[in-house]
Amino acid sequence: MENPGWTNWGGNQTFRPATFVRPKDEAEAIAAIRAAIAAGQSVRVAGGGHSFTPIVQTEGVLLDLSNLSGVIKVDTASQQAEVWGGSRIADLGGPLWEWGLSIANQGDIDVQSVAGAIATGTKGSGTNHGSMSSMVRSLRVVSGRGEVIDIDATNPEHLHAAQVSLGLLGPVLRVGLHLVPAYRLREENVILPMTEVLRQWDFLLSEYRHFSFWWMPTDRSSHMYKLGDVPADHCFVKLLREIPADAPEVPVGEINRRTDRAHLIYPDGTTIAEFHELEYMVGAEDARDAVKMMRDLMWKRFPDEISPLQVRWQKADQAFLSAQSHRDSTSISVSGEIGRDYLPFLKAVDEVLRPFSARPHWGKIHFLDRGRVQEIYPDFQRFQSVRKEMDPKNLFLNPHLKELFG
Ligand SMILES: Cc1cc2nc3c(=O)[nH]c(=O)nc-3n(C[C@H](O)[C@H](O)[C@H](O)COP(=O)(O)OP(=O)(O)OC[C@H]3O[C@@H](n4cnc5c(N)ncnc54)[C@H](O)[C@@H]3O)c2cc1C
Secondary structure (H helix, E strand, C coil), X not given: CCCCCEECCCCCCEECCCEXXXXXXXXXXXXXXXXXXXXXXXEEEEXXXXXXXXXXXXXXXXXXXXXXXXXXXXXXXXXXXXXXXXXXXXXXXXXXXXXXXXXXXXXXXXXXEHHHHHHHCCCCCCCCCCCHHHHEEEXXXXXXXXXXXXXXXXXXXXXXXXXXXXXXXXXXXXXXXXXXXXXXXXXXXXXXXXXXXXXXXXXXXXXXXXXXXXXXXXXXXXXXCCCCCCCCCEEEEEEEEEEEXXXXXXXXXXXXXXXXXXXXXXXXXXXXXXXXXXXXXXXXXXXXXHHHHHHHHHHHHCCCXXXXXXXXXXXXXXXXXXXXXXXXXXXXXXXXXXXXXCHHHHHHHHHHHHHHCCEEXXXXXXXXXXXXXXXHCCCHHHHHHHHHHHCCCCCCCCXXXXXXXX
16 A cells, blocks of 8 residues: 655654555454564554654554554443554543443543553553553454464463553554443633642642643743643643533533543643653652752753643553553653754753653653663563563564664
8 A cells, every 4th residue: 555654743753664554454454464574574553643752663564553443342340341452542432431431541632542552651640540551451462473362361461561562562453441430520720820739739639530730931831732821830730520420411611611521521732732742750759859850950951941841640550661660650741842952951851850760651752771771660571571472573673662672
């Protein structure tokens, strides 16, 4: 099929694979992967292209699994659903609602593919909620030997490796997700001075299902993420409160005062912004110190950088390469403005957060090398053992991932 080359959403990753394949169904996908393996070609999968790092890139075969989309089956008793890996998150909420189920937590956008989101540990915010990867109970993967392998809790070593895999264990065809009873959310977003956010920090964490905020270092910062007018040293605070699924229907309110099915409330306006983002996770107990150091860095050393500072929370999980692996976490993110030389700023952020054993979002800009990966993921060797078993010929590596895992 036509091979036009590939570019990510952020426009900072472009390449032309040797072959581009969009299989029409699972059988065709398996055949295409086996053909590539037989030819000794590397294989990567493109999801929604919403990662900023070169983790999709390949000189071999690039698969687009967007035809493998939708809900395959639902078990309401165990609150689990099997979905196609190429499904966009946005395409699942409606059908799952009909089964009386919802995804327990979501990020700020829902246009990612399910397999792409879990490959990088995509998450939202909430001290009682893990990333989407933490909800994964099973996966169907095609290994580097061309075998179709169904991974589940009967082999926890494989499951914890596959929950956040960066696509290194092979193309993911199906994903089994643990869900929760359907719920609605009421959005109660507010703008608060930073002093007030610091004062109410613990209260907001315990009171709301989702508490996160963007701190604005300058008066222009909120415009970068299309968050309206928020003055310097104030925060756009995203607050979501859970209300019962059978709460009376109310008209959908204006932005910041919406009430609706959870999956319709999580996505916010940041989808339409343009930026290149870095996001690092620190231990939740270090959050206040890390935020203070970031404010100092931005005001004192980089007064020309306008990026908002986003702060979110996630519960610990057991996935080997998860940023939340064995650690309740707080994520801290900033962005480079497209068109500016933002790397000195992002490198300085890396240096400030490194002493906290910060772990990056795998889909966002980071400065890890092999040594640091080994140092900050306690289960790195366990991941590598599974990776070598699943991909003995290293066909799922690309140059970027070879530096970190090869
Ligand atoms: C505007 C914007 C907002 C964002 N908001 C959030 C947020 O709120 N929370 C958050 O955590 N992150 C967020 N992200 C980051 C984003 O969720 C991740 O980068 C995610 O991985 C993107 O999913 P994708 O489908 O676009 O995957 P891609 O970026 O296309 O791919 C990601 C990785 O998954 C692999 N992959 C994709 N499909 C498969 C498959 N079927 N089998 C095996 N490997 C596969 C790819 O090869 C690649 O390694 C945001 C990004 C943007 C641009």
